[in-house]
Amino acid sequence: MSEALIRVQTRAVAERLRLLRSLVRETAASAGLGDDGVRDVVLAVDEACQNVVRHAYAQAQSERPLELEVLSDAGSLTFVLRDAGRAVDLDAIRPGPPDALRPGGRGLYLIRQVMDRVEHRPGPGGTGNELRLSKLIPREAR
Amino acid sequence: MNITTTTRDTTAIVSLSGDVDLETSPQVRKALLAALGSGSDAVLADLAEVTYIDSSGVASLVEALQKARGAGKRFALVAVSDAAHRVLELARLDRVFTIHASVEDACG
Numbered sequence: 001m002s003e004a005l006i007r008v009q010t011r012a013v014a015e016r017l018r019l020l021r022s023l024v025r026e027t028a029a030s031a032g033l034g035d036d037g038v039r040d041v042v043l044a045v046d047e048a049c050q051n052v053v054r055h056a057y058a059q060a061q062s063e064r065p066l067e068l069e070v071l072s073d074a075g076s077l078t079f080v081l082r083d084a085g086r087a088v089d090l091d092a093i094r095p096g097p098p099d100a101l102r103p104g105g106r107g108l109y110l111i112r113q114v115m116d117r118v119e120h121r122p123g124p125g126g127t128g129n130e131l132r133l134s135k136l137i138p139r140e141a142r
Numbered sequence: 143m144n145i146t147t148t149t150r151d152t153t154a155i156v157s158l159s160g161d162v163d164l165e166t167s168p169q170v171r172k173a174l175l176a177a178l179g180s181g182s183d184a185v186l187a188d189l190a191e192v193t194y195i196d197s198s199g200v201a202s203l204v205e206a207l208q209k210a211r212g213a214g215k216r217f218a219l220v221a222v223s224d225a226a227h228r229v230l231e232l233a234r235l236d237r238v239f240t241i242h243a244s245v246e247d248a249c250g
Binding site: 014017018021042043047054101104107109 | 163164165194207208229232238
């Protein structure tokens with residue numbers, strides 16, 4: 001049975017990412033992830049939020065709801081991100097390491113490197129996206 | 143996030159401190175490209191005080207490296223913080239950039 005540790009709603013804009021990172025950092029640390037794990041999930045959730053800011057919503061769109069929920073169960077932490085933007089097809093994004101000298105395209109690669117499970121589904125009613133990122137909690141911290 | 147550019151002989155040193163993220167990386171990109179566009183023949187990005195860097199920050203560094211190569215200039219990272227090094231490693235870029243332990247090493 002999983003328990004919701006926090007659930008926050010904000011606007012998907014670059015200026016909110018710092019605040020979201022500090023929430024993720026504190027939540028993950030209190031759940032016993034340890035320094036390396038905390039650093040990893042902060043990066044993954046930040047990259048995922050960034051994708052919502054940059055790709056799910058059009059630049060001019062002013063309503064840009066973004067919800068972050070953190071679920072805890074005995075063995076893992078799951079970060080659920082929900083947006084109401086354009087549905088993104090994660091499978092269409094190349095999963096391998098990006099070309100060394102191409103500036104962009106690293107976000108999803110980093111997320112997959114550091115998280116134990118990445119699941120994407122369309123939002124309720126087929127609009128928006130729901131992304132679930134899970135990280136196992138080291139056994140000694142449970 | 144703070145960005146300071148200093149010059150030592152013909153080398154421009156762009157020192158970054160704080161979080162390099164989607165909000166701040168455009169300023170980093172601008173500072174790096176400005177340093178490359180100046181008369182200097184080498185640009186160093188000092189990452190000692192970088193507390194966090196994301197893929198947009200890494201993209202700014204990659205772009206600077208490309209521009210430097212195109213212009214026949216040297217671009218290197220110095221004093222990379224643990225936080226920044228971890229992300230470069232994850233992105234498999236830790237061997238793409240030249241990395242020096244300090245500005246003195248890079249200039250020596």
